[in-house]
Amino acid sequence: MKDMKIQRFEQSCFSIEAPEGVIYFDPFGIPAGAKKADLILVSHTHFDHFQKKSIQSIVKKDTELIGPASKEKKLIKWEGIGMKPDDTLQKKGFTIQAIPMYNQAFYRKLFFHPKRKGFIGYVVSRGNTTLYHAGDTDLIPEMGNLEKIDVAFLPIGGTFTMNAREAVQAAGVISPKYIIPMHEKKENLDEFKQNVEKTHENIQVLPMKPQTEITLEDL
Numbered sequence: 001m002k003d004m005k006i007q008r009f010e011q012s013c014f015s016i017e018a019p020e021g022v023i024y025f026d027p028f029g030i031p032a033g034a035k036k037a038d039l040i041l042v043s044h045t046h047f048d049h050f051q052k053k054s055i056q057s058i059v060k061k062d063t064e065l066i067g068p069a070s071k072e073k074k075l076i077k078w079e080g081i082g083m084k085p086d087d088t089l090q091k092k093g094f095t096i097q098a099i100p101m102y103n104q105a106f107y108r109k110l111f112f113h114p115k116r117k118g119f120i121g122y123v124v125s126r127g128n129t130t131l132y133h134a135g136d137t138d139l140i141p142e143m144g145n146l147e148k149i150d151v152a153f154l155p156i157g158g159t160f161t162m163n164a165r166e167a168v169q170a171a172g173v174i175s176p177k178y179i180i181p182m183h184e185k186k187e188n189l190d191e192f193k194q195n196v197e198k199t200h201e202n203i204q205v206l207p208m209k210p211q212t213e214i215t216l217e218d219l
Contacts, residue, residue, distance in 0.1 A: 004129060007213040011048045012182045014153060018126055020093030025133045027054035036060040038092050042067035043101055043135030044119040045074045064091060070118030085120055095125040100142045101135040112160045139166045149176040155183035156192055164192045171196050171203050179205045
């Protein structure tokens with residue numbers, strides 16, 4: 001996992017910097033002066049995952065924006081590419097697979113992210129390194145199809161996504177090397193880390209505060 005740097009912004013927004021280029025997931029809360037994007041991957045178009053001013057701050061002439069095909073009208077302004085769950089693309093040295101993202105628990109604000117909307121998480125592969133950004137999802141059966149994930153970005157907030165307890169279960173299903181929690185609301189990241197690592201001894205949790213970064217080759 002050499003030569004890759006992860007930076008966290010707000011909510012579920014992260015950037016991945018590799019020699020091939022810079023990828024942003026779910027642009028939100030990106031400050032002025034951030035590195036420009038080669039790829040922008042949007043899980044869904046809710047305001048805290050598809051923020052206009054954040055996109056404007058990182059877009060350049062050859063930036064490509066990818067999002068759920070079901071929201072094509074919102075992607076047109078950015079000349080975006082639509083993906084459906086299970087679609088795969090090759091872009092700028094990365095393999096990008098769209099993974100279903102939805103709520104199935106009724107108490108998630110009456111299914112705030114219903115499956116019929118076609119929202120998507122992403123598996124991004126580069127060389128021998130594979131990342132999974134889950135978006136605003138519950139613990140869903142499709143997670144059982146994921147293999148050889150190095151880093152999983154998992155929501156743990158519980159209001160519109162799975163909660164911390166369910167994310168511990170998801171960790172066991174996905175079995176990544178590392179988990180970076182996101183969309184955590186008021187969850188205790190240290191407690192989540194302890195619960196994951198106590199239950200799954202081969203998984204390490206890497207809590208990240210906004211505006212911090214880590215380099216994968218240091219892990």
